Amino acid sequence: xxxxxxxxxxxxxxxxxxxxxxxxxxxxxxxxxxxxxxxxxxxxxxxxxxxxxxxxxxxxxxxxxxxxxxxxxxxxxxxxxxxxxxxxxxxxxxxxxxxxxxxxxxxxxxxxxxxxxxxxxxxxxxxxxxxxxxxxxxxxxxxxxxxxxxxxxxxxxxxxxxxxxxxxxxxxxxxxxxxxxxxxxxxxxxxxxxxxxxxxxxxxxxxxx
Numbered sequence: 001x002x003x004x005x006x007x008x009x010x011x012x013x014x015x016x017x018x019x020x021x022x023x024x025x026x027x028x029x030x031x032x033x034x035x036x037x038x039x040x041x042x043x044x045x046x047x048x049x050x051x052x053x054x055x056x057x058x059x060x061x062x063x064x065x066x067x068x069x070x071x072x073x074x075x076x077x078x079x080x081x082x083x084x085x086x087x088x089x090x091x092x093x094x095x096x097x098x099x100x101x102x103x104x105x106x107x108x109x110x111x112x113x114x115x116x117x118x119x120x121x122x123x124x125x126x127x128x129x130x131x132x133x134x135x136x137x138x139x140x141x142x143x144x145x146x147x148x149x150x151x152x153x154x155x156x157x158x159x160x161x162x163x164x165x166x167x168x169x170x171x172x173x174x175x176x177x178x179x180x181x182x183x184x185x186x187x188x189x190x191x192x193x194x195x196x197x198x199x200x201x202x203x204x205x206x207x208x209x
Contacts, residue, residue, distance in 0.1 A: 041206050044199035045180065045191035053185030057151040059115060059141035062128035066141050068151075069185065071111045075207055076181040080148075080157045082118035083130040084168050088176045088193050093134040096178070098197035099204060100135065106208050107137075115151055116142040117159040117174045155179050155187065182207065 058067040068076065077096060081089035093114070100107040114131050116122035119142045122130075127140035142148065152159065159174035178200070180189035188207065191200060 043189060043206070044195055044203050045178070045189040047189055048187055050186045050188070054181060054187045055154050056185075057147075059143040059147060059151060060124050061139055061141045062124040066113075066139060068113075068181070071113075072185055073109075073183050075110045075183065075204060077110060077112045077204075078115070078155065078179040078181060079113070079176075080115045080117050080152055080155070080159065080174055081176065082116050082172050082174070083122050083126060084118060084171065086171070090134075092176060092178065092193060093131065093138070095195070095197045095200060097135045099201035100137075102197065102201040103205060103208070106205065109208055110204055112138045114138060114140045115148060116140065117148060117152070117157075118161070118172050119143060119145055119148055180204070180207065 054068070056067055056069045058065050060066070068078075079089075079092060079096075081092070083089075093112075096112055100110060100112070103110065112131075112135065114127070116127050122140075122142050124140070124142060127142055131138035131140040143151075155177075157175045157177075159172055161170045161172045163169070164171045176193040178191040178195075179187055180191065180203070182188045189203060191203065
């Protein structure tokens with residue numbers, strides 16, 4: 001190869017190098033920013049495909065009767081718990097509050113409802129004070145034991161009281177899932193206890209799209 005040919009070759013390589021680098025940068029950015037968005041979202045909770053809306057129910061809050069159907073057009077996060085619950089209930093309510101804070105203005109389209117599985121002790125006023133300690137937008141509802149069980153059964157919620165030493169006299173074992181109902185009233189997501197605020201927020205944010 002002559003000196004002239006070597007000079008031409010070096011010049012061509014020099015001109016191509018910035019182009020190659022630019023293409024490499026673009027491809028790297030595409031892989032980093034775009035490809036993750038093309039992958040299906042992986043829910044932290046369990047996704048359900050209910051064909052029919054969940055059965056409506058009406059229970060009592062401190063402000064009067066509340067029906068599940070009152071909140072059509074919003075995501076409803078439905079939780080069955082009780083005010084004497086020593087651990088999982090306050091943790092769950094706190095995690096949902098943190099998740100709603102992460103959603104910002106979108107939290108206005110989410111309604112948290114807690115149904116008491118201890119109607120003997122949780123009157124509507126006590127329940128309201130309890131849930132609103134965690135978030136002033138939370139709604140607490142209760143009713144007779146038959147009414148609560150009727151509301152809980154379609155969601156697979158089981159609960160049972162058992163004797164416990166101490167001031168409370170008894171505690172209530174219960175399924176502690178969060179049941180997320182979409183804007184049209186279908187049960188779409190079940191989030192297990194201990195999922196955490198970040199994961200709850202991510203699932204709710206996706207469902208709000």
